Amino acid sequence: MKKNIIFVVNPISGDLDKSDLVNAVAEFATTNHFDLEVYETTGKNDIKEIQSLYKQYNPERIIVAGGDGTIKMVAEAMEQHDVIIGILPAGSANGLSVDLNLPPTIEENLKIAFLNHYIEMDMICINGKKSIHLSDIGINADLVKNYEESNLRGFWGYALQAYSTIKDLDEPFIATISANNQEVVHTARIIVIANSQRYGTGVTINPNGVMNDGKFELVILKSLDIFLLGKIITGNMPIDSDDIVIISTDKATIKTDYPVNFQIDGEYCGAQTDLEIHILHKQMKIAIP
Template sequence: MTERRKIIFIINPISGTVKKSGVVKIIKTVLDKEFYDYSIVETMYSGHASEIAENAKRNNVDVVVAVGGDGTVNEVARSVVNSDTALGILPCGSGNGLARHLMIPMELHKAVEVINMHVVHALDYGVINGMPFFCTCGMGFDAFISMKFAESGKRGPVSYLENILREGLKYKPETYEIKNDDGTTSYKAFLVSCANASQYGNNAYIAPQASMSDGLLDVIIMEPFDMLEAPQISIDMFNKTLDRNSKIKTFRTKHILVHREKEGYIHYDGEPVMTNADVDISVVNKGIKIIINPFADKTKRQPNMVQNAFSDFFNDISNMRTDLSRQTRHIHVLNKILLKRLNNL
């Protein structure tokens, strides 16, 4: 009989909205116990997931599974990079960006079945000012929103979208000097994002063509836009067509240095942190082993409640046949309507 592989499930009891007692039951019911020798551990404080994963790596555990959202995934993943311990994901967060990019099923029993198949690939990860990230990192508006989201104490896509709608029209673009192997270019931008994977989460695709196996980061520069252009940018993000928008500049690289006018927030996988004016971002090629879904169909994507709310909202705007001043007024009104609609979801 083949020796069973060791696997540890690290559960963040406060991430997302899924009841973790139900998760434990699914693990115990669906996991292939002839293949895996398993244990389940709950985190008790911030950073605990990293400690558990680090200890598991030292003890040659074959798989460490992050049970939670992107924050939990980041904590676990950064502790097993450059090792033989593989990362598994049971998505229980509000965005689940890395799981969605990898087409890990959102239904937990199906996600456990993916873990049972134990198909492991070596994939890329990124580093921003020494901090590993696995989906995206960036500065500008998305880092600002990550900070607002963390301050609000409310989780979930509705809270995230509320912050975008409230703060988006007030945010002032900044100037960034970006240096890579091709030279240095200055941009005035709403945000600068570097993507190892394709999306922020909730099927919001900031870099629809990004790959975790090409040894490159997709750099996205969003130039300043007005409130009448904002709806199309959001539509493109959910339709996986953002790279075709005229306000978006993209390129691929292994390493960039970004100089800002002053210190400010950056984010890595949605976690905000204050840093100085200089930001160093690079990719580590095939630096982490991850259990992937071998039957993933990259052409399929499920809509969600945020997309449905956006769809209604933007249909209202696109159907307008009014002058510019009336459109501007309507957009302010529709922002308020959408916020009310989201609060009722």
């Protein structure tokens, strides 16, 4: 009996041409006797379209070619269904695939996505929106906003925006955080809400993060001078620093003294003063090496 696979591809993610990828997936499916149904995202009604395809084909897995945004969208579409999601990293932000240690080649990733075992991964709910990876309030969200509005992509795009973002810094914000039956107040430059360890650029921000432990971490960076930033970017996250506080919990609220830019998984979500956060334990099944 043939097994159905739905292949969701975001044609524009990461500014990459996907035709070779689509061909490779089709070939792999044929060789391994899968029936493949290809769906290209349009940015309109994708969730409903994917849900109706799921009802029609009842697939064993859904393979996603795109970045964190596309993966998250598919995970939301499949929230009520028991299906394994396989990832072919192909976005501008591939933080989740970096964290899952997915290999660099398409051949290896095809095997994992179609055939390998999986983990049941947590998601985080923030003000009703889902996060699979890393969200933050503060300077990095400024950077995401600036990056979205600029036309230079990739590492140098980020580096340039990082420099200009730090140059034009606002005052730090004051955050009142309730978690684990305690309330604390911190002056902060950025608070990262982390389900995992690394940004898509490979930068480790939450060294103790585990994606299926029923907890998330709030990583509070109180100051952000060039030295600390340099350490974080080069992968020497100084956990024992007075400038960094990490809180591990399954639910929390954050209130800020003025509206602060906020982003979820690399998508700018406006300026916020109140965040309500809780874990969605074992929310999605993801194929892993």
